[in-house]
Amino acid sequence: MSPRTAPTASRMSAEDRRQLVLDAATRAFARSGYAGTSTDAVAKEAGVSQPYVVRIFGTKLDLFLEVFTHATGRIAAAFQRVLAERPFDPDDDADWARLGDAYTELLADRDFLLVMMHGFTAGGTAEIGAAARAGMAGIFDVIRSTGCGDERAREFIAQGMLLNVMIAMQAPEHAQESASLTALITCAFGDTLPAVAAASTARQSG
Amino acid sequence: MSPRTAPTASRMSAEDRRQLVLDAATRAFARSGYAGTSTDAVAKEAGVSQPYVVRIFGTKLDLFLEVFTHATGRIAAAFQRVLAERPFDPDDDADWARLGDAYTELLADRDFLLVMMHGFTAGGTAEIGAAARAGMAGIFDVIRSTGCGDERAREFIAQGMLLNVMIAMQAPEHAQESASLTALITCAFGDTLPAVAAASTARQSG
DNA sequence: TTGACAGGTTATCACTTGATTACTTATGGT
DNA sequence: ACCATAAGTAATCAAGTGATAACCTGTCAA
Known part of the structure; x- marks a missing residue:
């Protein structure tokens, strides 16, 4: 409820404020999902007025889509970073353990994972469903880029889905x-x- | 007098009507989740008035909890039925295939699976979270009752979670x-x- | 100094939502 | 036949919702 950042007395650049609201929205949506989170809840979390949130992002749906794609992007990037560190051998368990560590890193700030899960289950809303499928496909591709094969990639992601559900x-x-x-x-x-x-x-x- | 409304539809026993509304609520919640589904949407799906839905179940939360526990119960029962058919050998792939067939059966009416996923991700609401954990533990126990060991049971459930997410x-x-x-x-x-x-x-x- | 614009807010609106109250009417037991 | 009870509905409400419009005000270049 209380804003993580104290309400600034001074003004901010539009870009900075936008990022601040985006982060607040991530926390808010992570808590209660798309339908369960009001734009006013986001505004309070960010320490700004509700109309300003709407003005920055257009509609609540647009805001959620941006939060969601950002979250899945960060998750994919976390895995990609591990793969970029050094060559990945799909047959080496130690390398898979490194990917697991990337997940641990994501656990530290669960909000991205929670937002992702909320987006997945909100697939009934057409635009969110499309974004969800794109996000899932993107993560699948990152894992597949190791050359591990579809089966192994699927297993990894399935394990991740169970963990996400448990956290949710x-x-x-x-x-x-x-x-x-x-x-x-x-x-x-x-x-x-x-x-x-x-x-x-x-x-x-x- | 004052016949301003059409003649009443046929009446039902409370028990029958309750079941009818419960089924309608399952469909409605499967579509849009807990927060995204109004009691009026449930009422329209069931063909009754909105206040009647509330009166039968007390609150929207109570209704959802009943729908959710029923759904997880049905899912657990579907697996249990397979295990009861004949002895289950955890080392026999054919037996695991039989469990997969039970899932196929559940796919035919996705609503139970969707309601389950919505309940899982709505864990932020205390009562739903508790029900979700109980439901998950129950399903885990059913799989474990095959004597397959925790690891194998976890893998089976993880795979199921991925499928559920894909469907959602x-x-x-x-x-x-x-x-x-x-x-x-x-x-x-x-x-x-x-x-x-x-x-x-x-x-x-x- | 000033004025214009970007960064905000307050006020407000039409609509939805969960829930309560009071009312109506089939139906079955006596 | 009758009426108590159970099965429902219509009317209503206060709170919350996303969005719009109108307005205010710091900041900075000229």
């Missing part, structure tokens, strides 16, 4: 709720578990 | 949009592809 349902924060849930979390997050736990507690106290 | 973003209906998407769909749905295609066309033609 706040499973890490409620790991103790049932033994089954604990087992699933342990098994699904594996090595990345410490990072997940750290992000969870930070989230609950902040 | 209406990928099968737009398979031709890009070569990448086509490849991902082909690879992800595999044997179940014919069933998916059939359901897609049926859906598009009304």
Whole structure:
């Protein structure tokens, strides 16, 4: 509810303010999805007036599309960065572990992952559906660019979808709720578990 | 007097009407999720008045929770039915194929899967989050009951999550949009592809 | 100094939404 | 036959929604 950045007394360049609102919108949409987030909620998060949010982005749909494509872009870029570091061998488990680390990095700020999932499930809105399919295809292509083959890429992404779903349902924060849930979390997050736990507690106290 | 309205439609027992509205709500929520679906949309889908929907279920949240738990229950039951048919050998690929067929069955009426995904991503609402975690844990337990081990169960569920996401973003209906998407769909749905295609066309033609 | 423009806000609107209240009318048991 | 009860609806409401219009004001070049 309270803006992460204090309301600036002074003015900003349009570009800076736009970026600030975009970040606020990412946090807001990550929380409650497209339909569940009002432009006023975004405005409050950004510390500006609601009409200004609309004026910057045109419509709420336009704003969400921009937030969503930015989020999927960042996610794809995180993987791409790992692949660019050094040659990737699809048969080397250590290289896949490096990709897993990229995911850990994304976990630190879950908002991109959450926005992505919200966009995926909002496919019933035509424009969002199109953006979702494009975003998914883009990420698929990044993974495939390793030369690992479609099957292996699919497996990697499927694993990611499970993790995203678990995060969306706040499973890490409620790991103790049932033994089954604990087992699933342990098994699904594996090595990345410490990072997940750290992000969870930070989230609950902040 | 005052016959300003058409004669009343036929009445039903409370139990029958309740089930009818529940089914309508499943379709409506499957389309647009929790936040994106009004109680009036549910009422129109069911052919009753909006206040009646509220009166039957108390609040919109209560209604969604009932729809969601019913959906996850049906999904778990579909898998359980396969396991009950005959002994399941986790090391036999044919047995896993039988579980895949259960998923194909679920694809025929995607609404349960879509409602489930909407519930998962609506975990930000406390009650829905709790129900989501319970639903996920329940399905995990059903798969684990085969004795296949946590890892194998996780893989199966992860694959399911990817399929659900693809369906939510209406990928099968737009398979031709890009070569990448086509490849991902082909690879992800595999044997179940014919069933998916059939359901897609049926859906598009009304 | 000034004035024009970019960076904002307040006021407002038409519409939607979830929920409450009060009312109407089939239906079945006696 | 009758009426209590259950099955529904119409009317209404306060709050919230996305969007528009009108207005204000810091900042900077000339």
